[in-house]
Amino acid sequence: MSVKPILSIKNLQKTYPNGVQALKGVSFDVKKGEFLVVIGLSGSGKSTMLRCINRLNEPTAGEMVFNDGKVEKDLVKLEKATDIKWLRQNVGMIFQHFNLIPRHSVLSNVLMGKLSKTSTLKSLFGIFSDEDIAEAMKYLKLVGIAEKAHIRADQLSGGQQQRVAIARALTQNPQILLADEPVASLDPATCHVVMDYLRKVNQELGITIICNLHFLSLVRQYATRVVALKGGELVYEGDPKSIDDAWFEKIYGAGAKEVHIN
Amino acid sequence: MKSYVVRRSILDGFTFAFLIASLAVWIINPTDEQALNMKLNVALFFAAFIVGTFVSHVLTKMKVTTLGEALFQPPYKKSVVSVSWYKTFSAWHLIVLLVGLIIVSIIKTKFSIYELLNEDGFNGAMRLFKGIFSPNFAILPKAILNIIETIFMAFLATALAIPFAFVLSFVSAKNIMTGTTGFWIYLAMRTLFNVMRSIEALVWAIIFSVWVGIGPFAGMLALMIHSIASLAKQYSEMVETVSEGPIEGVQSCGANKLQTIWYAIVPQVVLPYVSFTVYRWDINVRMATIIGLVGGGGIGTLLVQYQGQAMWPEVGTIIVVIAIVVWAMDQASAYIREALK
Structure with missing residues (x-):
């Protein structure tokens, strides 16, 4: 018997209130433990899709069945605040602009990952259990930034901030980690550092990763599988190594040239 | 109706009614009793306001730019043809309105150069300052x-x-x-x-x-x-x-x-x-x-x-x-x- 996919997306659609149809019925499966990369031009619907998965955006139609072997739920049908909370405990996210709280310390930012499991009253007073703090420090060590724990988040470089964001997401103990253009605002060298940590998270902790990326060279290096979106539709699904020039033109349009980043 | 049309009509109607009312008061010179007859006066003012909005509408249809139209028309309607300001209706509309406002306010505040330079009053103020x-x-x-x-x-x-x-x-x-x-x-x-x-x-x-x-x-x-x-x-x-x-x-x-x-x-x-x-x-x-x-x-x-x-x-x-x-x-x-x- 084959293992059921951890996330099975079927006919996912999203139309924004202004009438823009960002997703026109996308279907694909995400296997447990894979490093899935989503590619496509700006405006192809990559971001919208990731944000639909953890319901920062509301999908218009379709289904997204989550199955970790214990629970099976359609993420589109979640409505109650407690269900959304459950979803976000299981699906962490990192962003292109890191989205940390600039004035708070690195540790305080990482502890945000425990908000969903902390009572509102305790969290308003900033009371987190010793175990939570120990766990936050453990993940800060994992991304190699534990010595910066008590520095304000806005004092760190971009790459360091993204690593803090990874630690924050890990503190949620998610099963899936969404990464929306995690290296798009970083320089090429830092880019690899962050991608290496994401791979470490994927391989050592076994967390499934769904990552939006721009650069094909990064895709070939890190992805275990690729899906490509164009104009809100799925145009490619398969092995990153088999994206050849013909596919490239299909995804990015004729005349596009690949930019290499080393 | 478009909101700018409403704004234009209210402004133009109001300025028209204001000028008519001021002229009427000047010509008729009403007694206190007449001035305090609120119902009639409000009705007359409102009638003038309605006539004013109508005039504004007719002028706009005739492509004459009233003050309200010049102020509130949406950017895409603003003409780029530059005419000297004194040849435009809206400029004269504004000038007549301002002159009217100043005259009425001078009368209403009992503005008086004589009182300001009156010796007795001036000496009193000097005592106070001292x-x-x-x-x-x-x-x-x-x-x-x-x-x-x-x-x-x-x-x-x-x-x-x-x-x-x-x-x-x-x-x-x-x-x-x-x-x-x-x-x-x-x-x-x-x-x-x-x-x-x-x-x-x-x-x-x-x-x-x-x-x-x-x-x-x-x-x-x-x-x-x-x-x-x-x-x-x-x-x-x-x-x-x-x-x-x-x-x-x-x-x-x-x-x-x-x-x-x-x-x-x-x-x-x-x-x-x-x-x-x-x-x-x-x-x-x-x-x-x-x-x-x-x-x-x-x-x-x-x-x-x-x-x-x-x-x-x-x-x-x-x-x-x-x-x-x-x-x-x-x-x-x-x-x-x-x-x-």
């Missing part, structure tokens, strides 16, 4: 005690307003009150603040001096009401300009609404909040002085007592004390706000 410029510092201790009362009145009013304004600022921010219910709460709160602010602190002081008796407590309550409304409005405008990033970051961790506000919004607005609050204290000290004039306690009450007895040297002392404190508060709040940027 008194004020030779302050009687014997009452200085009393003045200082009173201004301390004023400062603390202003401080308590500001301090008590902070928690109310803080909580209210989130329920009156557009980006937090999403959805239909949220929008109506937002609208209701904003309207409430506008009403509360449009009633002068002076009027609140009169209301509270009847309620709790004349004195600093009434003055403090008046300032507090005014401060709640003003701070809540300023605070909520800050909340509306916060960046989305940290909000999404915290939301993606599964935080609930209260946690999101506390961790993603409050850190972004806390410095501007402190800055506004310091400034509000500064404003409240100045307002507290004025409120004292109607019995709100503090230095203002002392001022009005001496002024009633025409004791100008004592009034002079108080003015000096007020000026020093206001200047010091103004400087201090400016430096603090600068440091908080």
Whole structure:
């Protein structure tokens, strides 16, 4: 018997209130433990899709069945605040602009990952259990930034901030980690550092990763599988190594040239 | 109907009715009885207003630009052909309106060069100035005690307003009150603040001096009401300009609404909040002085007592004390706000 996919997306659609149809019925499966990369031009619907998965955006139609072997739920049908909370405990996210709280310390930012499991009253007073703090420090060590724990988040470089964001997401103990253009605002060298940590998270902790990326060279290096979106539709699904020039033109349009980043 | 058409019609109709009414008063020279006949006069004014909107409509159809049209027409309709201003209808519309306003206001304020240069009156004013410029510092201790009362009145009013304004600022921010219910709460709160602010602190002081008796407590309550409304409005405008990033970051961790506000919004607005609050204290000290004039306690009450007895040297002392404190508060709040940027 084959293992059921951890996330099975079927006919996912999203139309924004202004009438823009960002997703026109996308279907694909995400296997447990894979490093899935989503590619496509700006405006192809990559971001919208990731944000639909953890319901920062509301999908218009379709289904997204989550199955970790214990629970099976359609993420589109979640409505109650407690269900959304459950979803976000299981699906962490990192962003292109890191989205940390600039004035708070690195540790305080990482502890945000425990908000969903902390009572509102305790969290308003900033009371987190010793175990939570120990766990936050453990993940800060994992991304190699534990010595910066008590520095304000806005004092760190971009790459360091993204690593803090990874630690924050890990503190949620998610099963899936969404990464929306995690290296798009970083320089090429830092880019690899962050991608290496994401791979470490994927391989050592076994967390499934769904990552939006721009650069094909990064895709070939890190992805275990690729899906490509164009104009809100799925145009490619398969092995990153088999994206050849013909596919490239299909995804990015004729005349596009690949930019290499080393 | 398009909203700019409504605005144009109201402006043009109103200016037309104003000019007609002014001319009518000038020609007929009504008696007091006629002037106080509200029903008839309002009806006549309204009739003139309707005729004015009609004239405005006809002129616009004839491609003549009225003042209302020039002011409110949407950008895409604005013509690029430049005509000398004195050849345009809207310019003459504006000139006639301004001249009319100035003539009527001169008559209404009983403007009189004669009174301004009248020798008796002028000498009286000189006596007053002489008194004020030779302050009687014997009452200085009393003045200082009173201004301390004023400062603390202003401080308590500001301090008590902070928690109310803080909580209210989130329920009156557009980006937090999403959805239909949220929008109506937002609208209701904003309207409430506008009403509360449009009633002068002076009027609140009169209301509270009847309620709790004349004195600093009434003055403090008046300032507090005014401060709640003003701070809540300023605070909520800050909340509306916060960046989305940290909000999404915290939301993606599964935080609930209260946690999101506390961790993603409050850190972004806390410095501007402190800055506004310091400034509000500064404003409240100045307002507290004025409120004292109607019995709100503090230095203002002392001022009005001496002024009633025409004791100008004592009034002079108080003015000096007020000026020093206001200047010091103004400087201090400016430096603090600068440091908080």
